Amino acid sequence: DGGITQSPKYLFRKEGQNVTLSCEQNLNHDAMYWYRQDPGQGLRLIYYSQIVNDFQKGDIAEGYSVSREKKESFPLTVTSAQKNPTAFYLCASSGQSSGNTIYFGEGSWLTVV
């Protein structure tokens, strides 16, 4: 099946730890994105990548890092510098093959304990 796979679905992090969220897509999309959603809030863009080995900061990039070494993969690292990381994280992708519609993975819930 074509789609976007995020893992893990649930993750608990101790304060001071870095964690990495995985995102893989087999839709052959050029662009990939990471969003954060807090309860009752809208989606906020963390980082996006239009092409392999290139990415740009979104609106709330502080405390996060990404890489784009392969077209299919766009992992997000939540670093200890992110002061309030508990949230729902959504990976997405878009491309000409799907009319530039953006599609989402199932999301990852991160909780700081």
Add this chain to the structure above:
Amino acid sequence: RKEVEQDPGPFNVPEGATVAFNCTYSNSASQSFFWYRQDCRKEPKLLMSVYSSGNEDGRFTAQLNRASQYISLLIRDSKLSDSATYLCVVTTSGTYKYIFGTGTRLKVLA
């Protein structure tokens, strides 16, 4: 002013009712418009794209008003299963930036 604005609701309607949501956008250069549905604790899923001529998919109708810079979503014969948050999404041609509204929450009551 937010780039994309939606009434957060909730809109509480009885089963079988017709309900409409609007979404306003501020960038007149916006080119592509979408409605997404998001269930509680789930990812957003595409409901429908919005075309200049308007489009319909079963009980759902989407329209675009470029002059007044808003899009609308009409749901006829509401079902309990339509209860969700509906997100408006706008993008500008040639960019990779998708602007999301904060969503309108719909509750369909039995």
